[in-house]
Amino acid sequence: MLRLTSVVTTYGRTTALHSVSLHVRPGEIVALVGANGAGKTTVLNTISGITPAAKGKVQYGEKDIARMSADRIVRLGISHVPEGRQLFAPLPVKDNLLLGSYTLRHAEKQAHQQEDLQRIYTMFPILKERSEQRAGTLSGGEQQMLAIGRALMARPTLLLLDEPSMGLAPKVMAEIFNAIAEFRNHGLTVLLVEQNARWALKIADRGYVLETGSIVLEGSAEELLENREVQRAYLGKGYREVWE
Amino acid sequence: MTEPVYARKRIMGNLPDILQLLFTGLAVGSIYAIIAVGFTVIFSSTQVVNFAQGEFVMIGALVSYWLVGAEHGPHLPLLLALPLAVLTAMFVGSALGWVLMRPLKDASVTTLIIITVGASMLMHGIASMLWGKDPVSVTAFSKTSGYSLYLPAALTGPDAYPVYIGTQELWVMGLAALIVLLLTFFFNKTMVGKAMRAVSVNRHGARLIGINVSRMVVGAFALSAAIGAIAGAAIAPISMASYGMGTMLGLKGFAAAIVGGLGNFPGSVIAGLLLGIMENFSATYISSQYKDAFAFIILLVVLVISPNGIVALFRRRRARA
Ligand SMILES: Nc1ncnc2c1ncn2[C@@H]1O[C@H](COP(=O)(O)OP(=O)(O)OP(=O)(O)O)[C@@H](O)[C@H]1O
Ligand SMILES: [Mg+2]
Numbered sequence: 001m002l003r004l005t006s007v008v009t010t011y012g013r014t015t016a017l018h019s020v021s022l023h024v025r026p027g028e029i030v031a032l033v034g035a036n037g038a039g040k041t042t043v044l045n046t047i048s049g050i051t052p053a054a055k056g057k058v059q060y061g062e063k064d065i066a067r068m069s070a071d072r073i074v075r076l077g078i079s080h081v082p083e084g085r086q087l088f089a090p091l092p093v094k095d096n097l098l099l100g101s102y103t104l105r106h107a108e109k110q111a112h113q114q115e116d117l118q119r120i121y122t123m124f125p126i127l128k129e130r131s132e133q134r135a136g137t138l139s140g141g142e143q144q145m146l147a148i149g150r151a152l153m154a155r156p157t158l159l160l161l162d163e164p165s166m167g168l169a170p171k172v173m174a175e176i177f178n179a180i181a182e183f184r185n186h187g188l189t190v191l192l193v194e195q196n197a198r199w200a201l202k203i204a205d206r207g208y209v210l211e212t213g214s215i216v217l218e219g220s221a222e223e224l225l226e227n228r229e230v231q232r233a234y235l236g237k238g239y240r241e242v243w244e
Numbered sequence: 245m246t247e248p249v250y251a252r253k254r255i256m257g258n259l260p261d262i263l264q265l266l267f268t269g270l271a272v273g274s275i276y277a278i279i280a281v282g283f284t285v286i287f288s289s290t291q292v293v294n295f296a297q298g299e300f301v302m303i304g305a306l307v308s309y310w311l312v313g314a315e316h317g318p319h320l321p322l323l324l325a326l327p328l329a330v331l332t333a334m335f336v337g338s339a340l341g342w343v344l345m346r347p348l349k350d351a352s353v354t355t356l357i358i359i360t361v362g363a364s365m366l367m368h369g370i371a372s373m374l375w376g377k378d379p380v381s382v383t384a385f386s387k388t389s390g391y392s393l394y395l396p397a398a399l400t401g402p403d404a405y406p407v408y409i410g411t412q413e414l415w416v417m418g419l420a421a422l423i424v425l426l427l428t429f430f431f432n433k434t435m436v437g438k439a440m441r442a443v444s445v446n447r448h449g450a451r452l453i454g455i456n457v458s459r460m461v462v463g464a465f466a467l468s469a470a471i472g473a474i475a476g477a478a479i480a481p482i483s484m485a486s487y488g489m490g491t492m493l494g495l496k497g498f499a500a501a502i503v504g505g506l507g508n509f510p511g512s513v514i515a516g517l518l519l520g521i522m523e524n525f526s527a528t529y530i531s532s533q534y535k536d537a538f539a540f541i542i543l544l545v546v547l548v549i550s551p552n553g554i555v556a557l558f559r560r561r562r563a564r565a
Pocket of ligand 1: 011014015016034035036037038039040041042043083195
């Protein structure tokens with residue numbers, strides 16, 4: 001469904017990704033783990049057209065989307081829940097959600113918008129309670145839920161998630177990861193970026209390990225969870241301090 | 245007669261003057277307000293202060309002058325000329341927005357602001373070639389030029405002047421109010437308006453949900469040009485129209501936008517109105533020679549007291565209370 005082949009992405013003179021190749025099959029949850037600065041966010045930004053690849057191919061279905069503009073990529077069915085949520089802070093929660101369906105055509109909006117909104121409110125009831133409140137006044141966990149909800153309003157087939165666990169208490173994290181694991185039942189495919197490898201691999205089917213801009217390891221989630229290197233680098237005891 | 249009654253008479257005797265100044269000040273203030281709103285629309289979606297804003301006002305004035313009243317013009321009815329003038333300004337505005345967003349999209353905000361200064365000079369130059377350097381007088385919107393309003397003699401004494409309510413001033417205020425209402429509706433109730441706000445509050449977030457940011461910014465320039473052009477067409481019958489009229493109006497609108505707290509929509513409107521009124525009063529009671537300087541004195545004073553504009557000042561007061 002999504003395939004990156006030898007993708008190189010640069011920021012000016014610095015090369016953030018050196019020849020990254022990975023793929024995501026329909027219906028899968030794929031985790032992309034790695035330390036700070038490994039290039040995880042850059043991979044997602046390259047896919048969604050925010051920082052286009054300098055070299056290499058990004059194929060989505062039959063199409064090469066490597067040089068497509070961000071808004072066309074959203075229209076193709078790829079939604080991105082970014083690092084730092086990037087909500088519209090002064091606008092009400094409800095408007096943030098409705099703006100999520102900005103790319104839908106009129107008929108599509110007529111047919112699905114209200115129903116989608118209700119579905120998101122069922123998934124995250126707190127958003128319904130807060131629907132008239134400004135997004136900026138939400139707690140971190142609520143903002144993450146809103147960012148996910150906003151992305152879902154575009155009716156994506158592939159969801160890119162960038163560190164949804166960032167800064168969240170374990171309880172809220174559990175709620176969000178349960179929701180992500182549920183997406184599979186709705187036919188949604190997920191590419192999940194996480195520093196918190198344990199959580200990510202627990203719900204994922206497969207995973208990739210990214211180190212300084214290159215994929216150094218890939219495999220099924222179980223394999224990765226059992227891998228010595230992964231255990232030492234990303235699941236070890238000292239890990240918690242690193243990401244908190 | 246006792247002292248206090250005499251004092252009251254004297255103040256009341258000035259009432260027509262005061263109301264007159266208030267009325268004309270409000271009309272000029274409405275113009276400043278909508279020019280300030282034009283600045284706000286562009287600033288909030290790009291962080292660019294568009295120094296060509298005043299030229300949209302000039303385009304609105306001169307194009308509608310040419311379409312309606314110019315000797316060799318097509319003598320169109322106003323109802324047709326006004327939309328055409330607005331469209332012309334929107335076209336120029338979109339072109340400017342496009343240049344800033346496409347070829348120069350990686351330039352810094354400072355560079356973009358300087359480009360708008362350049363664009364302003366260019367428009368200036370072109371307008372002076374097309375219409376010459378002499379101010380032209382422009383036909384008013386209505387045939388009736390105004391009404392004399394006599395205040396009750398009990399208030400003012402027997403031989404006070406009436407207050408003159410100019411029709412064109414009424415047009416100016418009405419159009420300004422209409423623009424403010426429509427924009428409020430646009431930004432709060434329509435999806436495109438909300439998307440434009442989304443671009444202004446979080447451009448990155450807006451791109452991520454599939455908003456075409458460049459197109460939105462071009463749209464913001466077009467909108468802002470339209471607002472400016474309406475202001476220009478409306479004020480021209482009062483002030484005359486000339487290639488250079490945009491400079492001072494643009495600067496005053498800019499002052500109002502800053503005083504209102506750059507990017508603050510209600511703040512711009514309030515500051516524009518206040519600026520027009522204060523300027524008018526100070527020109528009469530202090531010195532008319534320094535009329536244009538008052539706007540900038542007010543600007544400096546406000547910046548010293550509250551760098552984020554007057555609305556921020558009120559907010560802070562309320563927060564403290
Ligand atoms: N806008 C930018 N300009 C220049 N360099 C950048 C930019 N964004 C990221 N980089 C660099 O690219 C590399 C990869 O960054 P990226 O944000 O993709 O890492 P990450 O894996 O998401 O890290 P984190 O876990 O901290 O979010 C880093 O070395 C970073 O400094
Ligand atoms: Mg990151």
